[in-house]
Amino acid sequence: MSLTSPRSIPNILSIAGTDPTGGAGIQADLKSFAAHRGYGMCVVTALVAQNTQGVREIHLPPVSFLRAQLDAVSDDVALDAIKIGMLGTEEIISTVADWLDTLGFRGELPEATGHDDAGARPVLVLDPVMVATSGDRLLDAAAESALIAFLPRADLITPNVPELALLAGGEPATEPAGLIAQARAVADQHQVVVLAKGGHLDDASAQESVLDTLVYPTQSGERAEEEQFRSPRIHTQNTHGTGCSVSAALAALAARGHSWSTALPVVKDWMTAALQDSERLDVGQGHGPIQHFAQLWR
Numbered sequence: 001m002s003l004t005s006p007r008s009i010p011n012i013l014s015i016a017g018t019d020p021t022g023g024a025g026i027q028a029d030l031k032s033f034a035a036h037r038g039y040g041m042c043v044v045t046a047l048v049a050q051n052t053q054g055v056r057e058i059h060l061p062p063v064s065f066l067r068a069q070l071d072a073v074s075d076d077v078a079l080d081a082i083k084i085g086m087l088g089t090e091e092i093i094s095t096v097a098d099w100l101d102t103l104g105f106r107g108e109l110p111e112a113t114g115h116d117d118a119g120a121r122p123v124l125v126l127d128p129v130m131v132a133t134s135g136d137r138l139l140d141a142a143a144e145s146a147l148i149a150f151l152p153r154a155d156l157i158t159p160n161v162p163e164l165a166l167l168a169g170g171e172p173a174t175e176p177a178g179l180i181a182q183a184r185a186v187a188d189q190h191q192v193v194v195l196a197k198g199g200h201l202d203d204a205s206a207q208e209s210v211l212d213t214l215v216y217p218t219q220s221g222e223r224a225e226e227e228q229f230r231s232p233r234i235h236t237q238n239t240h241g242t243g244c245s246v247s248a249a250l251a252a253l254a255a256r257g258h259s260w261s262t263a264l265p266v267v268k269d270w271m272t273a274a275l276q277d278s279e280r281l282d283v284g285q286g287h288g289p290i291q292h293f294a295q296l297w298r
């Protein structure tokens with residue numbers, strides 16, 4: 001997958017909720033875009049009163065205002081990539097879906113591995129945010145089926161272990177084989193590339209390393225394709241916003257012409273450094289943020 005005419009600095013939009021402590025959501029996405037040499041923009045879906053310890057309150061601006069923000073960006077700026085995070089409610093999901101359709105996205109895509117047929121429409125990465133690291137819900141239970149119906153619009157989805165279980169309709173996986181089987185089911189059913197993130201796995205194989213697997217949807221007559229990427233597990237509490245940051249980084253690298261397969265090792269090396277260097281930050285008393293600029297400030 002590549003854009004037809006990549007700008008030297010790509011324009012990348014995050015559509016997500018906020019984290020006033022700067023570690024997750026929109027704030028993490030913007031840092032992640034910058035760390036990967038993209039011009040970051042953002043449209044807020046939800047204002048979240050949260051910190052490194054948990055979520056206190058969520059304020060949802062009217063969806064007419066969400067649409068006004070989306071139109072203000074797309075009426076003026078050519079987008080190379082979009083990263084979607086917290087959507088929150090069914091109403092927000094359908095507002096974003098309607099806006100995407102004006103950009104040339106359709107609910108069903110004939111080709112799922114890279115959309116070479118889709119001309120210059122932006123690459124779309126969806127992080128199906130449902131529950132924060134703290135355990136607080138960020139998506140209404142009633143909106144889960146709307147989120148599942150939204151999946152085929154994305155080029156890549158990046159669920160963690162509990163999110164993938166919900167999308168696949170099963171129990172959370174406890175080892176890689178179970179996780180990959182669920183990702184295969186979701187990829188084939190919705191014809192979307194799935195990055196199955198293994199950060200939450202706790203089996204013997206997950207003690208010293210973290211496994212992330214790219215699972216490509218099976219086209220009729222084609223062999224199933226999966227690619228596994230391991231990186232060292234960093235033993236730290238500072239994992240607030242890792243999922244947001246990884247999906248944003250992948251959107252930025254895709255906008256610069258990377259395939260998922262070439263982007264993911266770059267992103268994992270960057271995440272390893274960002275988790276290691278998080279110890280230099282002194283932000284909050286719970287799950288602290290990662291250090292997005294570890295490599296830049298070295």
Ligand SMILES: Nc1ncnc2c1ncn2[C@@H]1O[C@H](COP(=O)(O)OP(=O)(O)O)[C@@H](O)[C@H]1O
Binds near residue numbers: 161200244246271
């Ligand atoms: N302790 C860790 N050490 C190294 N990489 C990690 C660690 N925790 C998470 N990651 C990486 O961060 C990303 C997000 O992981 P995960 O925890 O599975 O999702 P989420 O943050 O959405 O809950 C993945 O690419 C994963 O490999």
Ligand SMILES: Cc1ncc(COP(=O)(O)O)c(N)n1
Binds near residue numbers: 019024132239244
């Ligand atoms: C607004 C917002 N979006 C997403 C997350 C999930 O964060 P994590 O990457 O730690 O699961 C969050 N805590 N807040």
